[in-house]
Amino acid sequence: MRRVLLRAAFVIALPVLLVAGWWVTSDDSTDVYWPPLRTILETFPDVWTGERLKDDVLPSVLRLTGGYALAAVVGVALGTVIGSYRRVRAVCEPVLEFLRAVPPPVLVPVIMLFAGIGDTMKVTVIASGCVWPILLNTVEGVRAVDPVMTETARSYGITGTTRLRSLVLRSASPQIFAGLRQALSIGIILMVISEMFAASNGLGFTIVQFQRGFAIPDMWTGILVLGLLGFLLSVVFQLVERRVLGWYHGLRASSRRSP
Template sequence: MALRALHILLLPLVLVGVWWGASVATGLYYLPDPGEIAATFVEVWGSERLAADVLPSVGRLLGGFTLGTVLGVALGIVLGLSARLRAVLEPVLEFFRAIPPPVLVPLLMLFVGVNTTMKLAVIVSGCIWPILLNTIEGVRAVDPVLIDTCRCYGIRGRRWLTTLVLRSASPQIMAGMRQGLSIAIILMVISEMFASSSGLGYTIIQFQRSFAIAEMWSGILLLGLLGFGLSVLFGVAERRVLYWYNGVRAAARGE
């Protein structure tokens, strides 16, 4: 256990050491040393900025991701169960999926305005696609034998949907949600950089424009820590949801 913890910490420590050495050797104004960034981090983000910028950004991130998950899973189930509907809508879905979500920001600003709804729409427009597509494939991959078995035992309706379809598709749904979460973090920052008066993206771009370099790096560090923390929490939730699936895989490997 101690050896594994050492392996996990070793690479970050090496990278910090390389960064520190490069900042001292070059003396670049735009590359402050990690000590300065750490001190600035505590000073900037330990103040009222936590409530003014960080919490609203996290709220928009989680709200957009939750909405994208609900829409993606719901539409994915419908399209996964209906081959005819899927064939009709597939060209349209492929067209909209190919549009980079950041280019929708100016359009959404015109139709929705510069507000929280616009930022949520930007996040949803990007994170919904991996969830939707993975849900469709997961529903399509449900074992036909299990479908026939449920039909024989009279399992229909909502019980059939939750017991068989969602349970069978849950590994792929969770994989899509993991991808969607990383996209949601990116789009949260982009939406705040384009049009906002608060939030992490807005604050970082203001630091850059005012040449507050250490403060800018501290914001980037905070985003990295936020993404890492959310990934860890998602991993815990994923293991709880897919405990049965992980158990089946472990049994198949003979563990």
């Protein structure tokens, strides 16, 4: 119990210090672009009502979920194939390195030409940026599968989907989840960027509208909502990761305890 309380104190200590520092340094601010934190917090409940959460936050979350899920499926599938076959990897690596170097926001106007300005465009933009860390981490995870385990599976006649599920994906899963974690933060950024182009709702659209209307405290509340959304998604991701990779974390903990 003491360890849990100590860990919780460490977790909340830095956010509390940052908020306190923000409150103190901005308390006597008269700058229109840097309002006091007190003013922002007082504005927050008036701006983010239940209706606005449904009209702006929910569409953003759905777009992020769609693009992230699409990137996860494509990234893991292609990464498994590329990582499993040396010749495929030799052919694909130059193209992958070229495409990875292109910043996803640059592709927004191009994607708009083919996908229009609706939700399809926004989901595609999110997926186009999220897929790379998932794909590349999956490739490296599949390549790092223990050769001894591979030979053992072959000796026992474990092939096909059973080998893929029980050996390849299971061995590569810690690396895959590392890519998924990186992709989550990229997805949030691209969600906001995509909603700044030809959108009629969403967090990115709303924040830009507040900025253009010089509703600066309202704009800051939107930034706070983005931060809270990122924090909640990170917590959910950690819970899923702990459950799926329970065997891996248990193995690491046991190896640390052993002499």
